[in-house]
Amino acid sequence: MKKYGIVLLVLLLLVVVACTLPSKIFTPQASLLGLKDYVLVAPPGSSPTPTPFQPIPPTPTYLPTSLAPEATATAQPPTPIQDIEYTSDLGRNWEDYPGPSVWPDIDVPAPLGILSHPEGQVNILLLGSDQRPDDGGFRTDTIQLLTINPQEGTVKITAFPRDLYVYIPGYTVQRINIAMGWGGFEALADTMEYNFGVKPEYYVLINFWSFVEVIDSIGGVTVQIGRDLCDQRDAFGWYCVSQGTMWMSGESALWYVRSRYTTSDLDRGRRQQEVLEAVFDQLVNLNGLQRAPELYEIYKQNVTTNLNFDFLASFLPIATHLAESREIVGHSIGEEQVYNWTTSNGAMVLVPMREPVLEMMRHVISEP
Structure with a gap:
């Protein structure tokens, strides 16, 4: 135990x-x-550093010598x-x-x-x-x-x-x-x-592939879907699930929690909580x-x-x-x-x- x-x-x-x-x-x-x-x-006219897929090597440091320490936040x-x-x-x-x-x-x-x-x-x-x-x-x-x-x-x-x-x-x-x-x-x-x-x-x-393996290792999960969802899915094209109870494999669960093209990030958060609850339910049943x-x-x-x-x-x-x-x-x-x-x-x-x-x-x- x-x-x-x-x-x-x-x-x-x-x-x-x-x-x-x-x-x-x-x-x-x-x-x-x-x-x-x-x-x-930032000095006027300064150009932003690009966001790289991999971090760029640091360049030499140039700092002003007159920087005075600032007080930290005063909230109680x-x-x-x-x-x-x-x-x-x-x-x-x-x-x-x-x-x-x-x-x-x-x-x-x-x-x-x-x-x-x-x-x-x-x-x-x-x-x-x-x-x-x-x-x-x-x-x-x-x-x-x-x-x-x-x-x-x-x-x-x-x-x-x-x-x-x-x-x-x-x-x-x-x-x-x-x-x-x-x-x-x-x-x-x-x-x-x-x-x-x-x-x-x-x-x-x-x-992300670890997530799939974890879900599959416990036999998949039964998710209580809060609302209908249609979105693109690799190897499926346009894929839809309906409100209600649905069993999901690891791949399906990963698609469900990460789909974002037709919905908002807030809706994605709701779906993630549904899958998290389903995982706990499955663990209790094991x-x-x-x-x-x-x-x-x-x-x-x-x-x-x-x-x-x-x-x-x-x-x-x-x-x-x-x-x-x-x-x-x-x-x-x-x-x-x-x-x-x-x-x-x-x-x-x-x-x-x-x-x-x-x-x-x-x-x-x-x-x-």
Whole structure:
């Protein structure tokens, strides 16, 4: 039973990162940030760096010598719940991070600092790679933060759109999905700390074919489809599913959670939640003791991570609770936290707005 509970948690990671949660695009609006929120201002007429499929090598660093450290955000943490111990906000300045090696085409905001959070909190980045078989480079087109508070038994998942245009310490301002390909997990963790106030300690990285294998290994899933869907599907052309109950193989489930040409990202998020629920239902119906070794082998063969079995075992009570209750709080960086911005080469990106991001991250990180 011990290993079964761990597999439930592992499969949660696998299923979640194989999907891309909503990041709705909307009409551009003015930034809510003032000049005081920036530590590096793009010079007039500067040209944006292109978004590469694979990160370009850094160029020499040229930084002004008159940069003064900026104060970190002043928003107050929520009132602590009784008997829960919190860390204090940990301020950060521009000088705490490496400067850009490629001059950015947009102003660089001051670092957010590490936000107050319950003692013992664990943050794990769940990453989905766009890598194809035999490809060398990759981008993390799915980025989700799994926040676990063991003492309170709470679990939160926060989605970060791949097109977030953020400062990658030591590189430049670019889409967040290239940070790990440029500098490894440490670069992505630093990027999360600088822009969102949390530095994840662990990561789980998978590819999309792993999702298919996981679904097929448990015999497929029976999905409660909330509304009709028609979209393009490889080898099928125009493919439709109708509202109601439908069994899906791994390939069908992957198509269902990723289809986006005829619907919105918000609708895609709804479909992903339907498949996630179907996976849990199927796991509950399985003989976990017999299937757990097989499922764990799939995890080991398809996942790149700095987590180990002993670490996962320590979260057995939470995994068991999730299997029974499905009580996971979901958040997403969305239209209330970003504004659209178009680079001179025509690329559409999402620029975070400091105060709305800070408010949302307080809910994610600073509350149990």
